[in-house]
Amino acid sequence: MPVITYREAIRQAIDEEMARDERVFLMGEEVARYNGAYKVSQGLLDKYGPRRVIDTPITEAGFTGIGIGAAMAGLRPIVEWMTFNFSLLALDQVINNAAKLRHMSGGQVNIPIVFRGPNGPAEYLSSQHSQALQSLYAHIPGLLVVAPATPYDAKGLLKTAIRNDNPVIFLESELMYSWQGEVPEGEYTIPLGMADVKRQGRDVTLITYSKPLKLVQETAQLLAEMGVEAEIVDLRSIRPLDEVTIYSSVKKTNRCVIVDETWPFASVASHIGWLISRNCFDYLDAPVEIVTSEDVPMPYNHRLELEVQPTVDKILRAVERVMYKQAGTFQRSGQ
Amino acid sequence: MDLQNYDKGFLLKLLEQMLLIRRFEEKAGQMYGLRKIGGFCHLYIGQEAIAVGSIAALDLKKDYVLTGYRDHGHALACGMSPKAAMAELFGKATGCSKGKGGSMHFFDTDHHMYGGNGIVGGQIPVAAGVAFKIKYNAENGVVLCYFGDGAIHQGVFHETLNMARIWNLPIVFICENNQYGMGTDFRRVSSVLDFSVMGGSYEIPAKQVDGMKVLEVYTETAEAVKLAREEGTPSFLEMKTYRYRGHSMSDPAKYRTKEELEEYKRMDPILMYKQDLIAAGLLTEDEYKAMDKRCIAVCDEAVRFAEDSPEPPLEAMYEDILA
Numbered sequence: 192m193p194v195i196t197y198r199e200a201i202r203q204a205i206d207e208e209m210a211r212d213e214r215v216f217l218m219g220e221e222v223a224r225y226n227g228a229y230k231v232s233q234g235l236l237d238k239y240g241p242r243r244v245i246d247t248p249i250t251e252a253g254f255t256g257i258g259i260g261a262a263m264a265g266l267r268p269i270v271e272w273m274t275f276n277f278s279l280l281a282l283d284q285v286i287n288n289a290a291k292l293r294h295m296s297g298g299q300v301n302i303p304i305v306f307r308g309p310n311g312p313a314e315y316l317s318s319q320h321s322q323a324l325q326s327l328y329a330h331i332p333g334l335l336v337v338a339p340a341t342p343y344d345a346k347g348l349l350k351t352a353i354r355n356d357n358p359v360i361f362l363e364s365e366l367m368y369s370w371q372g373e374v375p376e377g378e379y380t381i382p383l384g385m386a387d388v389k390r391q392g393r394d395v396t397l398i399t400y401s402k403p404l405k406l407v408q409e410t411a412q413l414l415a416e417m418g419v420e421a422e423i424v425d426l427r428s429i430r431p432l433d434e435v436t437i438y439s440s441v442k443k444t445n446r447c448v449i450v451d452e453t454w455p456f457a458s459v460a461s462h463i464g465w466l467i468s469r470n471c472f473d474y475l476d477a478p479v480e481i482v483t484s485e486d487v488p489m490p491y492n493h494r495l496e497l498e499v500q501p502t503v504d505k506i507l508r509a510v511e512r513v514m515y516k517q518a519g520t521f522q523r524s525g526q
Numbered sequence: 527m528d529l530q531n532y533d534k535g536f537l538l539k540l541l542e543q544m545l546l547i548r549r550f551e552e553k554a555g556q557m558y559g560l561r562k563i564g565g566f567c568h569l570y571i572g573q574e575a576i577a578v579g580s581i582a583a584l585d586l587k588k589d590y591v592l593t594g595y596r597d598h599g600h601a602l603a604c605g606m607s608p609k610a611a612m613a614e615l616f617g618k619a620t621g622c623s624k625g626k627g628g629s630m631h632f633f634d635t636d637h638h639m640y641g642g643n644g645i646v647g648g649q650i651p652v653a654a655g656v657a658f659k660i661k662y663n664a665e666n667g668v669v670l671c672y673f674g675d676g677a678i679h680q681g682v683f684h685e686t687l688n689m690a691r692i693w694n695l696p697i698v699f700i701c702e703n704n705q706y707g708m709g710t711d712f713r714r715v716s717s718v719l720d721f722s723v724m725g726g727s728y729e730i731p732a733k734q735v736d737g738m739k740v741l742e743v744y745t746e747t748a749e750a751v752k753l754a755r756e757e758g759t760p761s762f763l764e765m766k767t768y769r770y771r772g773h774s775m776s777d778p779a780k781y782r783t784k785e786e787l788e789e790y791k792r793m794d795p796i797l798m799y800k801q802d803l804i805a806a807g808l809l810t811e812d813e814y815k816a817m818d819k820r821c822i823a824v825c826d827e828a829v830r831f832a833e834d835s836p837e838p839p840l841e842a843m844y845e846d847i848l849a
Contacts, residue, residue: 216662242662248692253651253685260655263640264590266662284682287645288652296633296641297624298846333847356849 192375198368200342201231201307204349205269207378209239212267215353218245218254219271219308228273229309229368255281255306259289259358262304267353272308275324275362289358290333305352307361309368310338311402311452312500318488321496325401326458328360329429335383336429338362340404342372344427347381355383364402384431388440392422395510396440398463399450400426403501407450410506417521419510429459434466441467445476446513450501455483480509529806532741537808538817540582540740544574544796546821547599550608553825554598554615554629558775562832563615566644567629570599572770575795576702577603579743580670580765583751586638588667590660592653594674595630596702596769597642604639606632612828618835625838626846646707647673647680650699654686657695661758668754669697670747676707678721687728687762696754698747699730699762702737708773709781725762737765738795768793 195203209215216239221228223236223246236244247254251272258268272278278285289302312321329336335357339345345363352359389404390411399407404425411421424440426433441447447467451460460481467479485499507521529537551569558567570577577599581591586604593600601611606622614621615629623633623642631642640656643649653671660667677683678701690697701721705712713719725732731753735746743765750761768790772779779787803809 248685248688250685250689252682253654253689256648256651256682256686257655257658257689260592260652261658261662262655263652264656264659266659283645283648284651287648288643292641292652293849294846295623295627295631296635296846297622297626299623299633299635300640301849303849335848 192373194371195342195374196368197342197345197363197370197372198229198231200346200374201349201363202233202235203374204346204353205232206235206238208350208353209235209243214265214267215269216243216245216266217269217271218247218258220247220249220273222246222271227271229365231368232271251277251280252284256284256288258304259284259292259302262302263292263300267303269305269307269353272306274308274320274365275310276320276322278306278308278324285334285358286331290331294333301356302358303356305349305359305361307349307363309365310362311364312489312496313365314496315491315493316489317491321489323453323484325362325429326453329459330457333358334430335359336362337383337427338401338429339427340367340401340425342370342374344381344387346374347379348383348427351380351383354380362401367402381427383428384433385427386433386436387425387427388422388436389425390421390423392420392444394420394444395446395448395513396422396424396444397448397450397506398424398426398437400429401452403450403452406501406503407506410503410510413503413507413523414510414521419514419521421510432463434470437463437467438471441471442474445474447475448480448482448506448509448513450482450506452484452500454486455481456486458483477513477515480513482506482509529802529808534808537803540578540744541796541799541803541809542817542821543578543603544740544799545818546608546824547574547577547602548796549818549821549825550602550611550828551598553829554612555771555775557615557829563629565628566595567615567775568596568773569769569771570596572790572795573702573704573737573767574599575740575743575799576700576737576765576767579740580700580747582744583748584668584670588665589751590638590640590656590667590669592640592649592656592669593642593672594646594649594677595642595644596674597630597632600672601632601634601639601642604634604637606634606637606639608824608828609831610634613832613835616832616835617837618832619838619842620831620835624842624846647677647682649673650677650680650682651686654690654695654697657690657697658693660696661693666755667696668751670700671697672700672702674707675701675703675705675712675721677701678724679715687725687730687760690760691728691730694758695760696758697760698750698754699760700747701762701764702767703764704767704769706769706773706781709777711781721764722762730760730762732762732764735763735765737767738793738798740795740799
């Protein structure tokens with residue numbers, strides 16, 4: 192099976208869906224002639240021309256609203272935000288129009304649109320450019336929120352998102368673009384709302400999605416070396432949320448840590464923590480733990496910015512707590 | 527305007543549409559007073575010539591209308607059933623938006639009326655998106671996008687005019703300048719008093735239009751629609767008008783004088799146009815009275831329909847969110 196990057200997987204999905212459906216087009220800042228700020232759309236202008244690969248001015252609210260109107264009228268836009276930090280300028284259009292037009296019209300219109308781009312911290316970018324904003328979008332009924340962490344998942348889920356008749360927030364990440372993984376050559380799609388158990392285990396459930404997946408996999412490897420078998424549930428999609436897979440894993444391991452790079456307050460992690468408490472209470476041997484970013488804006492300093500985010504050590508400490516082990520029981524080798 | 531240049535049926539239809547909107551809005555105000563309608567209810571009384579005159583320039587098989595929250599007039603002018611409109615105000619299941627949108631969110635996609643937006647200026651880029659679809663599919667349609675003087679300083683207005691021009695979208699932006707953004711006189715908050723100069727910043731043809739004269743609105747809009755349809759050139763029309771009622775039902779409109787209101791009522795779009803038609807021998811006072819009776823009957827019937835219609839079932843709250 193070919194090994195490709197996350198970036199290439201996203202591009203393949205866009206390319207295949209544009210080839211499949213004339214109504215699909217890509218618009219955003221630098222997507223056409225510049226070939227994408229992160230080179231996701233490389234080559235698409237040459238292949239599809241300026242009618243379907245469209246450079247916009249720097250005017251997030253405006254072009255996001257134009258995408259929404261085009262979707263309402265029957266096209267299937269992919270709107271690229273250079274990063275999700277800039278999506279905040281378009282938030283009114285997304286929340287008040289994309290998420291509401293179907294409702295306010297009593298179901299007369301659909302808004303089949305994908306908003307995609309890198310979300311969450313990269314490196315050395317300080318607080319305006321390092322935000323993980325999924326909790327904000329997940330809060331809004333009327334939006335779907337998808338956050339794949341592997342090239343395989345990214346391609347299959349983006350193709351599904353483009354074919355979906357609702358507004359989909361599709362979260363990528365600058366650091367994930369160069370991650371590699373196996374992606375089959377043939378056509379495939381992955382349904383929204385299906386978590387993927389990335390590792391089987393009996394001792395503790397580690398729930399995560401998007402970029403922290405690698406960190407969680409690394410932690411699970413360390414735990415395995417110390418005789419603890421962690422099960423990793425990669426949510427892949429936040430809305431709809433695969434509660435069945437979450438609960439069946441927690442009911443098996445009886446312990447759960449949620450790893451989420453958002454801020455903790457009213458977050459995806461805190462909501463899932465509540466769901467588990469509500470639905471798996473009798474199965475839990477310990478309170479659910481969450482490992483999120485610290486509740487602070489992101490500093491520029493590298494040592495600080497790394498420590499703001501979830502780390503292997505923070506996850507190990509949380510696993511110790513849900514297993515009632517003394518702090519420091521699970522150590523990385525060399526420590 | 528030489529009335530003889532127009533088909534009599536067309537001229538009378540304009541009058542009857544304006545009159546229907548007037549009577550509908552009066553009835554809505556009355557029903558609001560009886561607490562049959564709640565929340566925000568922005569009446570269109572005084573501005574009827576704009577929706578009626580401009581929408582008359584469209585072919586709604588291929589053209590589209592999007593507006594803000596003062597949307598009853600546009601919906602009726604597009605051909606929405608007054609029953610569905612009144613039932614929506616009553617929050618009933620038979621309303622145009624199944625009782626989920628209310629006064630600010632009238633939609634009727636069959637008549638290409640795509641809302642009804644409650645955020646000041648929020649519909650402007652969305653309307654350009656509909657025009658984008660027309661261009662993308664090489665269709666022959668045009669979009670009319672309405673908003674008030676309150677929306678003209680929103681960023682999305684300026685962002686959208688720029689993109690409409692660089693992409694040559696078939697859209698006509700219509701600012702209904704009723705002179706007050708809620709309680710604020712536009713002269714207090716605008717760096718320019720002639721909004722049409724703003725078109726020049728984006729090389730978009732723009733002009734001021736007397737929004738109290740239905741035929742002037744019609745001819746100016748028709749010209750802009752032709753430009754959009756044939757050349758893909760967007761236009762911007764500032765239509766000067768006046769609303770007789772407060773911003774919404776809770777607004778006693780103390781920020782303006784009685785004299786000002788009375789002065790505008792003397793320029794009433796329906797009254798003036800009616801007098802023109804009578805003077806031209808195209809209408810008699812009796813015919814006008816019969817027309818008015820018809821409009822009142824339609825609105826009474828709409829109220830009966832709304833009253834008799836069922837509330838939406840509770841489970842409807844979970845419907846019409848995701849496709």
